[in-house]
Amino acid sequence: xxxxxxxxxxxxxxxxxxxxxxxxxxxxxxxxxxxxxxxxxxxxxxxxxxxxxxxxxxxxxxxxxxxxxxxxxxxxxxxxxxxxxxxxxxxxxxxxxxxxxxxxxxxxxxxxxxxxxxxxxxxxxxxxxxxxxxxxxxxxxxxxxxxxxxxxxxxxxxxxxxxxxxxxxxxxxxxxxxxxxxxxxxxxxxxxxxxxxxxxxxxxxxxxxxxxxxxxxxxxxxxxxxxxxx
Numbered sequence: 001x002x003x004x005x006x007x008x009x010x011x012x013x014x015x016x017x018x019x020x021x022x023x024x025x026x027x028x029x030x031x032x033x034x035x036x037x038x039x040x041x042x043x044x045x046x047x048x049x050x051x052x053x054x055x056x057x058x059x060x061x062x063x064x065x066x067x068x069x070x071x072x073x074x075x076x077x078x079x080x081x082x083x084x085x086x087x088x089x090x091x092x093x094x095x096x097x098x099x100x101x102x103x104x105x106x107x108x109x110x111x112x113x114x115x116x117x118x119x120x121x122x123x124x125x126x127x128x129x130x131x132x133x134x135x136x137x138x139x140x141x142x143x144x145x146x147x148x149x150x151x152x153x154x155x156x157x158x159x160x161x162x163x164x165x166x167x168x169x170x171x172x173x174x175x176x177x178x179x180x181x182x183x184x185x186x187x188x189x190x191x192x193x194x195x196x197x198x199x200x201x202x203x204x205x206x207x208x209x210x211x212x213x214x215x216x217x218x219x220x221x222x223x224x225x226x227x228x229x230x
Contacts, residue, residue: 014068017054030056033066040090042080051080057091061212062112062191071095094206106132110205111192117184122222126178126197135199181222188214190221201225 017035021027027044028037035056036044042057044050052073056066072095079091100106128134184192189212193205204224215221 015053017066019054030064030066033064035066041083041088042076042091043083049080049083051076060092061094061209067095069095069097071097094209096202100132103133104131105197106199107194107196108199108202109192109194110202111184111190111209113184113192113194117186117191119182119184120218121180121182122219122227123177123180123196124227130179130197179227181225181227183218183221190215195225198225198227
């Protein structure tokens with residue numbers, strides 16, 4: 001095994017929720033995902049709500065889950081607070097997560113992006129506008145959960161200024177594709193989406209997962225993200 005010299009190492013290993021309260025309070029803990037099991041209103045038991053990383057909730061599209069996303073913590077925390085006042089609202093939000101791997105490369109993702117699921121990736125050539133640096137400069141915001149608020153929730157029209165192959169194939173020499181969409185599938189239904197150097201398109205990704213359709217040609221679905229437009 002080779003050695004790599006580096007100045008810094010970042011380990012992003014996730015977390016384990018503290019569920020000691022369950023032992024003394026009789027709360028149900030999910031054996032598979034960890035965290036306190038809650039109902040659709042984020043209620044663990046009568047008059048007790050759980051939100052954020054510690055909540056194991058039922059996603060009507062993706063099944064029971066526990067996620068560690070900043071977006072999820074904000075939205076679920078707000079909803080739990082509303083339900084404490086008697087709102088009785090179900091939690092249906094598909095939280096997103098993101099990371100900038102430098103000024104030139106970044107991604108946004110949603111749903112289940114498990115390596116055990118089959119994937120289909122559709123990529124295209126990127127421009128100077130397809131970088132984290134460009135999107136932050138254009139919106140004036142540094143958080144993806146804020147930049148996406150300016151996004152148009154309706155799918156954009158598809159325009160192509162250059163020819164491209166619609167047939168899936170392995171990358172070829174000279175195909176320096178810097179942006180794309182990766183679909184994570186279960187029985188041909190999209191369970192998760194990673195947008196690679198594609199920004200402010202999360203409403204489209206949410207709708208695809210919400211629809212829960214089976215697709216024969218994901219190249220057509222990828223067109224909704226305007227990959228081939230300049």
